[in-house]
Amino acid sequence: MAAFSSLTDRLSNAFKNLRSKGKLSEADIDGTIREIRRALLDADVALDVVRSFTARIRERALGIEVSEALNPAQQVVKIVNEELTDVLGRGVDRPLNFAKNPPTIIMLAGLQGAGKTTLAGKLGYWLKESGHTPILVAADLQRPNAVTQLQVVGERAGVPVYAPEKGVQSDGGEAVAAPGETTGDPVKVARDGVALAKQKLYDVVIIDTAGRLGVDEVLMKQARDIRDAVQPNEILFVIDAMIGQDAVKTAKAFDEGVDFTGVVLSKLDGDARGGAALSVASVTGKPILFASTGEGLKDFEVFHPDRMASRILD
């Protein structure tokens, strides 16, 4: 995974020195912990997360017993793998929460440029491929191009889009037009989109919402208003894995602002340091449900903390 390639190299180096050891001394362990700490900090993992992570590893590594199955270096790698899985998932690895009575409502939130609109297409495509009948709702009325962009994404994914303008195109023929007149009210758009889904039996509604360049209260209130109006089953916070140390601040602000239910890490294909993304689950206690790994429709995967930890340590 490009976003973690440097971290992977650094961690693998940190373990290298342990390989020749038959038994680990406290100094060996501390040396390795120091390297792990530096690698994580250089990858932009938040300081608090690094501290507690390395403290747990140190404690467990000091307790390593001689084992027939694994040498000390392998045991340290195993401990790091387990702790990394915990940091990435807080013990939670859950699927998307579907409504008992459709439609399932998924709202996307995050900063502008985080990858929400792109994700709406990927998620729609993935759901369609797994037998669902999703519809995308364009409730980002902030950016002039956002509605059109979602329509393009929907067309590419073969998923209908509900938008507040007339002439909105749909799933190859059937016109899914707004029932009322054009409106600039994102809450109304979201509500109307859900009503349309109920009427036409779309079973998943994906609502794209506005993002700003920085966290702001007007945006947050708007997102809350949409949330309160449609009561989503999932509020997915989309975060650009490349935004560095700002990730923690942004995630906390959205957590307080809209109390999201899950995280989507986007742009994990980028080659900047993606470590901040590793802090997000830990800092918010919310599970990462998906990863976005490119601009294409299929550059998308269900996130499993244990698999991601193994890939980072690969």
Ligand code: GDP
């Ligand atoms: P939004 O403002 O949150 O809706 O963000 P967009 O979906 O418009 O994405 C912003 C930019 O990031 C666009 O140029 C996308 O093509 C790009 N993008 C989105 N997701 C990914 C990803 O996973 N990887 C890469 N490399 N680019 C992405």
